[in-house]
Amino acid sequence: MSPHETARTSQEAQETAVLHDIADILRCPHCQASLDHDAGRRVLRCAAGRHTFDIARQGYAGLLAGDANTGTADTAAMVAARDAFLGAGHYRPIADALAAHAADTTAPGVIVDVGAGTGHYLAHALEAAPGRLGLALDISKYALRRAAKAHPRAAAASCDAWQPLPVRDGTAALVLNVFAPRNPAELRRVLHPQGRLVVVTPTVRHLAELVTVLDLLSVDDDKKARLDAALSPYFTPLDARSVAFRMTLGHADAASVVAMGPSAWHTDPETVRGRIAALPAPLHVGAEVTVSAYAPR
Ligand SMILES: C[S@@+](CC[C@H](N)C(=O)[O-])C[C@H]1O[C@@H](n2cnc3c(N)ncnc32)[C@H](O)[C@@H]1O
Ligand SMILES: [Zn+2]
Structure with a gap:
């Protein structure tokens, strides 16, 4: 085996090992029975024995129910832009705020x-919570390929956030939801009674100069x-913190932050590139989000 192949095999073994460890908290998206990792094979199998789910070569479990709508999944280009922008550390204060919640979490669970x-944010949270396991859920295979490798204690699985999550009741100590879709009833169901939900939403001033x-x-x-209001049937608000900071962005960073966000669905990349090229560099841009914590009712 070449050194490259050996490295790849050991990365694959690590990803499968985390999925093996986290299988306890997963459930079948079809019949809700518990899931087991079929040792030696790259599949998860439900206790009812009727359903099996492949573990992709890239390390994530495919737990999407057949009728999921994948139309909102981030594209390869959006995920590449997000990876570049977050990897450069521009949103570090948001990651730090989430890590602080992870460090404070006392409930049992993942x-x-x-x-x-x-x-990206799950990896930072896990760094602040030694010994905990993490599960990244997303509907985009491009996102999941990266999420499966984001942290040695993180597993990744595909699912539709609008459908029942493939996670057993009360098994999450902390649920994160960052600029992403949320189904309040499901977030409540998977959360431990002493657990916390932490949601990050942009404020009206977020990226205002670029908008x-x-x-x-x-x-x-x-x-x-x-x-x-949407969360109130299931959650009581705890603290809500504004996280506001200034960023110094080159033209490539500005192109990435547009390409990774909701505007990517509505703008032509060439037009945006042309507009960015006409701006001064570097750009001074404000970021402002609300990091809201909730306790389950
Ligand atoms: C704006 S991105 C935020 C990603 C990440 N939380 C972050 O802040 O870096 C929204 C994410 O939600 C995912 N997504 C969109 N629709 C979804 C759905 N129905 N179920 C699960 N994930 C979904 C997208 O693929 C994308 O990765
Ligand atoms: Zn099943």
């Missing part, structure tokens, strides 16, 4: 990130109130 993208000059989608200013 950290589940719903709509985890590349697994104006590049004509991007803007956020409505009652987003936080709508979030609390």
Whole structure:
């Protein structure tokens, strides 16, 4: 075996080992029975014995129910842009705020990130919570390929956040939801009674300088109130913190932050590139999000 093949095989073995360890908290998306890792094979099998799920070569479990709508999955280009931007550390204060919640979590269970993208925030949370396992859930195979490799204690699985999650009741100590879709009833169901939900949403001032000059989608200013209202049947709000910071972005960073966000669905990349090229460099851009914590009712 070449050194390259040996390295690949050991990475694959590590990803499968985390899935093996986390299989206890997974459940079958079809019949809700518990799932077991079929040792030696790259499959998960439900206790009812009727359903099996492949573990992709890239290390994530395929737990999407057949009728899921994958139309909102981040594309390869969006995920590559997100990886570049987050990897450069521009959103570090957001990762730090999530890591602080992970460090404070005392409930038993794993950290589940719903709509985890590349697994960037989950990896930071796991670094602050030694010994915990993490599960990245997303519907984009491009995101999951990265999330499966994001941290030695993180596993990744595909699922549709609008459908029942492939996670057993009460097994999550902490659920993260960062700029991603959320189904309140399901987030409540998977959370341990002493667990916490932490949601990150952009404020109206997030990337404001770019929104104006590049004509991007803007956020409505009652987003936080709508979030609390949607969660209120299942969750009690705890603290909500504004995380605001300034970023110095080159043109490539600005192109990435547009390409990874919701505006990517509505703008032509060439047009955006042209507009960015006409701007001064570097750009000074404000980021502002709300990091809201909730306790289950
Ligand atoms: C704006 S990105 C945020 C990703 C990550 N939380 C971050 O902040 O880096 C939204 C993520 O939600 C995922 N997504 C979209 N629709 C979904 C669905 N129905 N179920 C699960 N994930 C979904 C996308 O693939 C994408 O990775
Ligand atoms: Zn089943």
